[in-house]
Amino acid sequence: MKKRIVSLLLILVLAFTLVPSAFAAGHNCGISNCVCLPGNPCSAVWEWQAYGSDLHWYVARCSGCGQIEFNWSSQAPHSFDSDGVCTVCGYVYVEPCYHYSTYTEWNGCNWYEYCDDCGALVDSGTSHSYSYGSWTYYNSSQHSRTATCTRCGSRTTSYGSHSTTTRYNTYSSTQHKVQKYCSTCSSYIGSATYESHSFAYGDWQDYSETQHRRSKTCSDCGHSVYEYETHSDKDGDGICDGCSKELTVYVDVTLDACGGVLTEDEVTVIFGDAYGELPEPTREGYIFDGWFTAETGGELVEAGTEVGSKTAHTLYAHWTQIKIFSVTVPAGLPLAVTENGEVTASTDAAIANNSTCDVRVTGVTLRTENGWTLVPFTYNMAAAKVDSKLIGFAIGGAQSANSGDSEALALTGDWSIGAGSTMPLDYDANVSATSVGIDEQVLSVVFVVEEVT
Structure with missing residues (x-):
């Protein structure tokens, strides 16, 4: 029975709403959409009412049913006093907050941003603080790494494609190994091949009294060794043809006694050193004047004279005859x-x-x-x-x-x-x-x- 009464009341209300003019004729409030029941006297109360933050208008309100009728032509801007209160409708102006200053609160990995001025919730969300592990080899085309949230401990795995370069590693004295290498996960990718070294040679450097050496370095893998050779002086200038070292040059010297007698007519000296004591010839009736660089004239060669020629040469005995008058x-x-x-x-x-x-x-x-x-x-x-x-x-x-x-x-x-x-x-x-x-x-x-x- 109660359900039926409720339904009937709803139907009646709808009927009154749809056709308010049917009841208005018996009222004295003058509001066209008044829904007061007949027999219930009502009146209209006119007042100013705010219409948003910028305007107000003049409205009539039924004292019985509360229906409002607007005077559309009465719209006018607010007239604020020094306190921000409209002197017509009483609307109080409140300046909006733009949330220029905020602070954040965390709950685990959930964050909430509040306004410092008005306390309103401005924004919220979830933000993990991940700590990433190293990239490791995953398969022939990818590597992977694990990220762990430092706040909540959640973990996630990410994947990336290998970025490879060709690497050459020494395999033997004659070959190096060639492989693709991903520098991100520090892994060699795929199978290796083998190639011969491609050597670049350095300059010959003096190594010892008898040898010089030079480095040879593979331009691909960096494998480097020395190779050695014996000093050589093919042009006879006393300078090693390879490393430019000044060599010990042994010089054969022939001694021409020029009529005298010698027990030894050839000696070997060292270029740049002194000749040293040379054998002295004898000749009857003559005084030996010394060894000279020419048979006639020339320069005197003494024990301290430096050997200035790198090639074999001859020294000549000069004599002064012992004068006999008979x-x-x-x-x-x-x-x-x-x-x-x-x-x-x-x-x-x-x-x-x-x-x-x-x-x-x-x-x-x-x-x-x-x-x-x-x-x-x-x-x-x-x-x-x-x-x-x-x-x-x-x-x-x-x-x-x-x-x-x-x-x-x-x-x-x-x-x-x-x-x-x-x-x-x-x-x-x-x-x-x-x-x-x-x-x-x-x-x-x-x-x-x-x-x-």
Whole structure:
């Protein structure tokens, strides 16, 4: 029964709402949509009412049912006093909060953002604070890593594709291993292949007295070793052709005694060092002056002289002859004279130069002996008395030209005698007739011999 009464009331209310004008005629409030029941007197109360934050309007309210009727033409802006209160409708202006300053509160991984000024909830959400592990190999195309929330402990796994580069690792002295490598998960991807090293060579560097070395480094895998070689000097300049090291250059030196006698005629010296004491030759009649760089002239090489040539060379002995002055003249110049004055001279008379230098006969002086008188070589002996002891003399083209007991001959021609040589003496005499044979010295011949300078 109660359910039916409720339904009936709803129907009645709907009916009154749909057709308010049917009841308004019996009311005195004047509001067109008044729904007061007949017999219930009502009245209209007019008042200003806010219409939003900017306007207000004049409305009539039924004192019975509360229905409102608007005076649409009465809309007008609020008129605020200094306190922000509209002096017409009483609307109070409240400035909106823009939530410029906020703070956050956490509940686990859930966060809530509140306004510092008005306390309103501005925003909220969930935000994990993940700590990420390292990337690890997952399969041939991907790697993975695990993230753990430091607040709530929740975990998640993420995946990424490998980003690979080609890596070369030394495999042996001749080969390296080639593989794809992901630097993100620090893993080699796929199978390996093998290739020969591609070496780049450094410069040769001095390593020891006998060897130099250079590095060879594979430009792909970085494998590096040294290779060694013996120093070489093919051009003979004393500098290693490979590493430019100054080498010990042994130089063969031939010793030319130049007429002397040596027990050892070849020595080996070191370029840049001193020659040291060299063998000394001997030569009869000579003084050794030393070793020189040329047979004639040149520079003296002593024990302290530095070896300046890198090639084999010869040193020459220089000598100073010990000067000997020795000249042998004939002990006599024999003459065979007949009674009529015919003269025969010796043909083997000579002056021997036994000196070590050249000499020259610079003077020949004649002096008579045993009563003989010197006359010109061209004197006519036919007119001379027998046993008058007259003699004219000629030697080497020089002749007596005066009369007397002595005369210095005027020499002509070349009277030089080389060292160790002889000069034959061609001499003759013109003698007056004698009654008996001559067996006595008739002349003394004096030779003046000097060194040729």
